[in-house]
Amino acid sequence: MRDKAPKSIQPAPNPADAPGKAVLLVARYAFAAAPHRDMQRLARMAGLLPGVEHATFCFAEQGTPSLREALLALRKAGYPAVLIVPLMLPVEPSFLNWMTRSLRRWQAETPGGWPRLHLARDMTQSLHFETLLASLVRGAAAELPIAPATDALPEASLVPAQKRRVLVCNGPSCNSAGADAIWGHLRNEQERRKLRIAGDGTMTAKSTCLGPCSLAPVMQVFPEGTYYGGVTEAAVDRIVEEHLLGGEVVEDFAYRPTGRKQRLRGTPSPKTET
Numbered sequence: 001m002r003d004k005a006p007k008s009i010q011p012a013p014n015p016a017d018a019p020g021k022a023v024l025l026v027a028r029y030a031f032a033a034a035p036h037r038d039m040q041r042l043a044r045m046a047g048l049l050p051g052v053e054h055a056t057f058c059f060a061e062q063g064t065p066s067l068r069e070a071l072l073a074l075r076k077a078g079y080p081a082v083l084i085v086p087l088m089l090p091v092e093p094s095f096l097n098w099m100t101r102s103l104r105r106w107q108a109e110t111p112g113g114w115p116r117l118h119l120a121r122d123m124t125q126s127l128h129f130e131t132l133l134a135s136l137v138r139g140a141a142a143e144l145p146i147a148p149a150t151d152a153l154p155e156a157s158l159v160p161a162q163k164r165r166v167l168v169c170n171g172p173s174c175n176s177a178g179a180d181a182i183w184g185h186l187r188n189e190q191e192r193r194k195l196r197i198a199g200d201g202t203m204t205a206k207s208t209c210l211g212p213c214s215l216a217p218v219m220q221v222f223p224e225g226t227y228y229g230g231v232t233e234a235a236v237d238r239i240v241e242e243h244l245l246g247g248e249v250v251e252d253f254a255y256r257p258t259g260r261k262q263r264l265r266g267t268p269s270p271k272t273e274t
């Protein structure tokens with residue numbers, strides 16, 4: 001098995017070998033301080049690798065900085081190339097497709113010069129993965145066995161007072177279109193803007209397919225039941241500000257039941273498709 005070369009998002013002659021590059025480690029999500037410290041430690045290790053000028057980390061789903069925030073910071077810092085290394089298993093092909101599309105979209109949304117972006121492939125393809133796996137198996141064998149619980153008391157819960165609920169679709173079409181990033185951005189904003197206690201109070205949840213897959217990625221906001229389609233991070237910002245806090249539906253991204261099939265606005269109609 002051979003290490004696969006990183007995939008170039010923008011064509012360039014062997015740029016991964018150029019000096020001054022930054023490494024961006026991508027984890028799926030983290031809430032607590034301990035995993036953030038773990039990522040800091042891994043980034044320090046990556047920063048010692050030959051040719052690496054700087055290494056940092058981010059989260060593809062929930063946690064800060066997000067992938068987009070981290071990339072914008074590296075762009076601002078002026079690194080000529082960024083090597084993006086997902087540290088997660090398994091890596092769905094749809095995740096890599098989504099990431100590639102998002103990288104292209106973010107470059108288009110923020111013109112004016114970007115580092116060359118290279119995306120590493122599945123970590124299981126590494127020559128050294130077998131060594132890591134063997135070490136983990138040995139480590140598990142050295143741990144104490146987990147004892148069964150002795151306390152059988154059922155847990156008590158509060159019934160939430162929040163009146164608003166946002167569902168983020170995690171069906172197949174929405175996942176391919178980047179639902180994880182939308183979910184992560186919404187959860188980060190929920191935390192940052194204290195949405196649980198602001199206004200009517202908002203809770204968020206992932207859902208299975210919400211129905212209008214052609215509008216992916218899709219979110220639905222209750223109690224109105226408003227469908228939002230083609231949701232981006234910028235759309236989430238507006239929905240938070242205008243709908244969750246302001247009570248006004250964001251018409252630019254809203255889709256209402258019409259009794260007819262709908263496509264994302266701005267996509268070619270059947271007559272103009274080639």
Ligand code: FES
Nearest residue numbers: 169171174209213
């Ligand atoms: S997969 Fe999201 S609406 Fe169907």
